[in-house]
Amino acid sequence: MRIAIASDHAGFRLKQRIKDALTLGGHHLVDFGTHDMEACDYPDFIRPAALAVARGECERGIVLGGSGNGEAMVANRIRGVRCGVAWNVHSAQMARRHNDANVISLGERMVPFELGVEIVQAFLAEAFEGGRHIPRIVKIDA
Numbered sequence: 001m002r003i004a005i006a007s008d009h010a011g012f013r014l015k016q017r018i019k020d021a022l023t024l025g026g027h028h029l030v031d032f033g034t035h036d037m038e039a040c041d042y043p044d045f046i047r048p049a050a051l052a053v054a055r056g057e058c059e060r061g062i063v064l065g066g067s068g069n070g071e072a073m074v075a076n077r078i079r080g081v082r083c084g085v086a087w088n089v090h091s092a093q094m095a096r097r098h099n100d101a102n103v104i105s106l107g108e109r110m111v112p113f114e115l116g117v118e119i120v121q122a123f124l125a126e127a128f129e130g131g132r133h134i135p136r137i138v139k140i141d142a
């Protein structure tokens with residue numbers, strides 16, 4: 001799967017861990033930055049990653065920061081992006097299953113590195129249920 005990934009300085013270390021795990025799993029990651037832990041503004045990196053998902057250049061997106069909240073807000077400003085904040089495996093699965101989330105947001109200060117990798121793997125493996133959820137997705141995207 002081709003995946004957009006981006007973080008600010010507060011999510012950089014978790015981003016690197018996730019990249020390593022997903023690359024080993026055969027995924028192709030497009031890293032929109034940041035590329036170090038120097039303080040920066042997350043919209044500069046999250047917006048281009050979300051746009052890549054919205055344009056279909058990447059199938060899914062992963063955005064990271066300190067809490068994941070601001071990053072999700074930026075991603076969700078892009079038409080066609082449905083970004084959920086995940087703090088455990090179940091929240092990531094439900095974002096996919098019921099909301100057809102195509103981007104997931106995590107906070108490095110909120111989850112241990114190992115759990116962060118598990119959350120992302122669950123998000124990528126989960127399918128959208130469709131059915132009764134489709135009318136809601138249509139309303140979100142309208």
